[in-house]
Amino acid sequence: MLLKIRQIMAILALSLWVSSVQGGIEVRHFDNPEQEVLYDQLMYELRCLVCQNENLAASNAPLAKDLRDEVYLMITEQNLGEIEIKKFLVDRYTDFVLYRPPLKKTTWLLWFGPFIMLFLGGVLAFFFIRSNRSKGKKIDEEENDITQNDRDKIKSLLEGNK
C-alpha cells in the first residue's frame, strides 16, 4: 500500500515536470545569467492569452511563441527589465497577462478574499462552540433540577415497594 502511494506520487511529480518543460522549447542564448533568470521567470509568470490556463513557458499556441520571441528580444536587444516588459504586455493585454495580478482596487477581493473567508469561518466556529457549550450547561442544570425531585420520588417508591 505504502509503495503504491509512493508510486502514484512519483508519477504525479513526473507528470508535473513534463507539463512544465513541454512547451517553450526554443533554445535561447543570453549574454549573461541575469537575463536568463529574468527570461525564465517571465515565461513562468506570464499567461498565454489564447489557452488561458497555461503560462507562456508551457504553451504551444502560436501567439505564445510570438510573445516568447518578443520577450526574448526585449531582454537581449533592448535590455529592458522586468517592470518595463510587464508594462509593455499589460498595456496591450491588460492585467490578464499576469499570473500574479497586482494589488489594486479591483483585485483587492482576489488577494484578501481568502483571509476574509478564513476570518468569517473562525467567527462562525467560535459562536458555534460557545453556543454548544452554554447549551450543554443549561441542559445539565435542567436535568439536575428534575433529578433532585425525581430522586426523592424514586426513593420513596422503591422504599414503599419493599
Place this chain on the structure above:
Amino acid sequence: MKKKRELTKGQVLFRVAPLVLFLGLGFLLFKGLSIDPRYIPSPFIGKPAADFTLPRLYDEQAKVSTADFKGKVWLLNVWASWCISCRAEHELINQLVANYPIDVVGLNYKDHGVEEYRGKAKAWLARYGNPYKVIAVDTKGRVGIDYGVTGVPETFVIDKKGIIRHRFSGAIRKQQLVEILLPLVKKLRLEP
C-alpha cells in the same frame, strides 16, 4: 415532558447562515455562467491606435500607415485566410462597404508571406470579395501584438484623431453592426 426551547439570536443566525452562504455562492456561480472567460477587456479604448507602416498586399513596394487615415473615421479589420470565422464576418463587411461609405483597412495577420499560406490571402479575397480600401501585411504578427490581438478576426473603430474608440473581438454579428458600429461611426463623423 419535553419543553420546546426558545432559540437564541445566535442560534437563529447559525441556522440561517448556511442558507445565506449557499444562496450567495449559488448567485456568484450562476453569474459566472454568463461570463465569457475568453473575454479580455481592451485596454485600448480611448488610446491612440499604435502607429504602423507595413507593405501592401497588392503592391508590396508601397506602404500603408496609420498616418494615411488621419482626419477620417476608419475601421481596422484583422483577418487571415486561415481563419474560419473571418469568412462569416467577411460577407457582412462586404455588405457594409457596399451600402455605407467607410474606409475599412485590412490587417492581414500572419498569413501572406508565411510559406505554408503562399498565395492563399489573394485567392481568398478573389473568392470571397475584397471590401478593403487597402490591406496591410503583418506577416510576423508584430503589429498584432501592438493591437493586443489574441485571435482573428478583430475589428477596431478609429476616430479622426487616431484614437481607438471601440474593439470587436471575434466576428462581428449583424446585430452588433447595426446597433453598435453604425451609430458609433455616425457619431464619430460629427466630431471635429
